[in-house]
Amino acid sequence: MRSIARGLGLGSAAMALTALTALAWPGTAGAAPSGAQSLYAPSALVLTVTAGPDAATGTVLRAVTLACAPKPGGTHPSPAAACREVRAAGAKLDPLAAPASRAACTREWNPMTVTADGVWQGKRVQYSYTFGNPCGLRNTTGILFHF
Known part of the structure; x- marks a missing residue:
């Protein structure tokens, strides 16, 4: 000293x-x-719904933001529930995009692609899932892509 x-x-x-x-x-x-660094690792995603089989070439129909740290927010209609869902899934988004087993959808090909792009608990996230048609998207098991 x-x-x-x-x-x-x-x-x-x-x-x-x-x-x-x-x-x-x-x-x-x-x-x-x-x-100064935050006490929370960044957790913020941009979520989109795109008409078409590829998010890069399709038409974006809807897009929202979801921020989860330090508190839920963004333009997602249910940010608290969506943050809880992603936290519980450990940022593995496939189970949240999977159509529910009870869904009764036609087999028409009218693809809808959802994406999640951003950072989850300090780690980069890029996710994409293509549904065969809008019915599959409406009947997902999670709330994350319901906007």
Whole structure:
């Protein structure tokens, strides 16, 4: 502590400790670094529904945002429920996009593609699933793509 106190031009170790605490303690006025990190890993997704078998070449029909950390938000109609669902699935989205077993859909080919693109708990997510027709999308087991 002596070398730090001398380097700062302070006379006692107690003064040095007070100065270091003021510089290092987050939340001290003017002392926090400008790029302070959040306590939560980022979890935000852009969700889309596209007409066609490929999201890159299809027509985007709807798009919403879903932010889950530090609290649920975004333009998704049910952000809290969707965040709980993704958290419970461990960010594995296939079970959330799968059509329900009770769904009775025709076999017409009118593909609808859903995508999720963003970051989940600090890790990059790129997800795409193509339904055979809108009925499959309406009857998914999860709420994530119901918007």
